[in-house]
Amino acid sequence: MNIRLIFLCLMLSLFLLVQASPVQAQGGIDVTDDKATLTFPESVTFRATLTAPARIETVILEYGAEQQTCGEVVAKAFPQFTPAARVSVEWTWDMRQSGSLPPGATLWWRWHVTDADGQEYTTPTQTVLWLDDVHDWQTISGDGVNLHYYFGGQDFARELHQAAVEALNRLKQDVGVQPEKAVEIYIYASSSDMRSAVLYEPGWAGGQAYPEHNIVIIGIAPEELDWGKRTEAHELTHVLVGHRTFSCLGSLPTWLNEGLAMYGEGGLEAYQQTLLDQAIAEDTLISLRALTGGFSEEGTRANLSYAQSYSVVNFLIRQYGKTKMDAFLTRLSQGQTTDEALQAVYGFDQDGLEDAWRQAIGARSRAGGAQPTPRPTPTMVPTIAPISGVPVAVAKSPTPLPTLARPTATPGTAPTASHAPTASPTASVSPFPLDKSTVTLxxxxxxxxxxxxxxxxxxxxxxxxxxxxxxx
Missing domain, CATH: 1.20.5 (Single alpha-helices involved in coiled-coils or other helix-helix interfaces)
Incomplete structure (x- = not known):
């Protein structure tokens, strides 16, 4: 009797275990017309027609952009619809509210559906390229660079592509950074064309790097080819260094970020070198700690900040080599502060670096023991469009660009494409990325x-x- 009781208990436990396991409904869900319609650069509308075995009760749009992040971030929106076994849904992502994405970014989306029986379905993830259909884009690829253009002809584009490849080789040889995958460079016919492709871009911007997207955009007129090559190398360096030092625990000091970008250009222009020499002679150099945050918006001081940053970075590379620079960047990517990373690799902090650099260039000693100043987080620095016949003297100061703010969209208030304004979604993180089929298995x-x-x-x-x- 006891044996039978034990056996029955074991079989009952097995039965309950199997019954408690979630089982995906037979037949699944039918998805048609699953597409994204771009209104570049203002918005993108996601649409789909969904058919399920039972009445569809909830539909959640999960979407985002492929980019380098600190974790899996999923934005969610809640389109409005009338529950039924077959529904058509749509929702518009309004970049004018959330902040713009760079041309060439890859958008992704999928639909999460729950029916009246409690069954859940997730549609396959779709992607679309965030780019205008106005220009006839052509591409030259190779050696770590995909250069996209629509004007100027192949010779013009090949010259820019070759300049980008040379910049990559210089950075690999001297600094030790190289692309993990091909960098996407979009060349516009003018600065105004470029600015029209990105919302909220400063009116003076001529180029912009997006390290998290692995993208560079530049407006280059044919008569500005020399400026374009330098700008291309500058922004390309920002992308490579941004990837190399990506960290959720800290940020690069601006003198290092911009100094490396100036190094990627190939060095200082004549007027920048003159400005640096004058500051050395007159003892008006800016303290290194003052260059850890944003640069001045005053033209002369801004240009001196860039020239001085290049000089410091050039000193580190020439004096100590690329192996130590690579180790320095590695420690920064691991979350160490600038002083900690410098001390571990070179044996001095920022004050010690400034002292050694001043001695190397023949400048006077640093005045007093400068106290560290608070370091604000550097923002992306667009490159200034050139002014014909005049050296660039306008400050290339960090200008805050709009970030992708995603307030919560709740059922009943989140608008569809037929409602305005469009609510921005919430970025939410899924702590357990197991789908139902995995749990069932x-x-x-x-x-x-x-x-x-x-x-x-x-x-x-x-x-x-x-x-x-x-x-x-």
Whole structure:
């Protein structure tokens, strides 16, 4: 009697385990017209027609852009619809509210559906290239660079592509940084064309790097080819260094970020060198700690900041080599402060670096023991469009660009494409990225293990019980 009771309890446990496991409904969900319609650069509208075995109760749009982040970030929106077994849904991502993405970014989306029976479905992830259809884009690829252009002809584009490749080789040889994958460079026919492709771009911007997207955009007129080559190398360096030092724990000092970018250009122009020499002679150099945050917006001081940053970076590379520069960047990517990373690699902090650099260039000693100043987070620095016939003297100061703010969109208030204004979604992180099929598989495997245990254990149990009876 006891044996039968034990056996029945084990079988009941197995039955309950299998019944508790989530099982995906037969037939799944039918998805048609799943597409994204771009209104570049203002918005993108996601649409789909969904058919399920039972009445569809909720639909959640999960979407975002492929980029370098600190974790898996999923934005969610809640389109409005009337529950039914077949529904058509749409939702518009308004870049004018959330902040613009760079041309060439890859957008992705999928739909998460729940029906009246409690079954959940997730559609396959789709992608679309965030780019205008106005220009006839052509591409030259190779050696770590995909250069996209629509004007100027192949010779013009090949010259820019070759300049980008040379900049990559110089950075690899001297600094030790190289692209993990091909960098996407979009060349516009003018600065105004470029600015029209990105919302909220400063009116003086001529180029912009987006390290998290691996993208560079520049407006280059044919008569500005020399300026364009330098700008291309400058922004390309920002992308490579941004990837190399990506960290959720800290940020680069501006003197290092911009100094490396100036190094990527190939060095200072004549007027910048003159400005630096004058500051050395007149003892008007800016303290290195003052260059850890944003540069001045005053033209002369801004240009001196860039020239001085290049000089410091050039000193580190020439004096100590690329191996130590690579180690320095590695420690920064691991979250160490600038002083900690410098001390570990070079044996001095920023004050010690400034002292050694001043001695190397023949400048006067640093005045007093300058106290560290608070370091604001540097923002992306667009490159200034050139003014014909005049050296660039306008400050290339960091200008805050709009970030992708995503307030919560809730059912009943999140608008669809037919409602205005469009609410921005919430960025939410999924702590357990297991779908229902994975959970079901795990449950089935657990049930199989239990059955195997019963198949092996029960015969042994009965055999031992018979032996005990015979012995008694």
């Amino acid at each position: 795990i449950s089935i495997l657990a049930a199989c293990c239990l059955v195997a245990l019963l198949a092996i254990g029960l015969p042994i149990f009965f055999a031992l019980r018979r032996r005990r009876r015979r012995a008694s």
